[in-house]
Amino acid sequence: DAGITQSPRHKVTETGTPVTLRCHQTENHRYMYWYRQDPGHGLRLIHYSYGVKDTDKGEVSDGYSVSRSKTEDFLLTLESATSSQTSVYFCAISEGQGSTDTQYFGPGTRLTVL
């Protein structure tokens, strides 16, 4: 998984609780991404980061926030989890965001919101 770890790998939580997912990379890549994967929707971009403290929204950012205080760590926070946020979350990294930059994915976190 290209030097990418995600934690936790599985989490069950209740509606209304805050949840933070962590992505850690050892590749020193500048760009990091959070996706969610759901049946019928494929992979959808939530947020991405283009450097320390530099982030931007993706396609499905509502209800999520992110932070990047170090190059190697990118955190995804659900301030108040809802059942619609039950999903599998993948972190990805890339060296750049040019036309031929490849993204490499972590192992995923399965989140269940009851």
Next chain:
Amino acid sequence: GESVGLHLPTLSVQEGDNSIINCAYSNSASDYFIWYKQESGKGPQFIIDIRSNMDKRQGQRVTVLLNKTVKHLSLQIAATQPGDSAVYFCAENMYEDSSYKLIFGSGTRLLVRP
């Protein structure tokens, strides 16, 4: 496995046969394409890529063909093995809103019969 889709198109092949997985992309201006393999419980894994100035690229047992005229990609797997069973996604690197974003197809499930 992880949420890769309940109603994915499925290709079933006999072990040892060749597999061809097809993908249509949306933007004629996209200039970089990637095939990913996702095994149950894992993140998408990079297989092979191709730039728009090429129409064919070969890897180990895999070949990607690009037909820009009809916006079509295909992934050919030679001598398919049980370990090739997975969901395969194509992705196009699309320039939108001043940045490049990976847009994923919905995926095809490959089942290899022993």
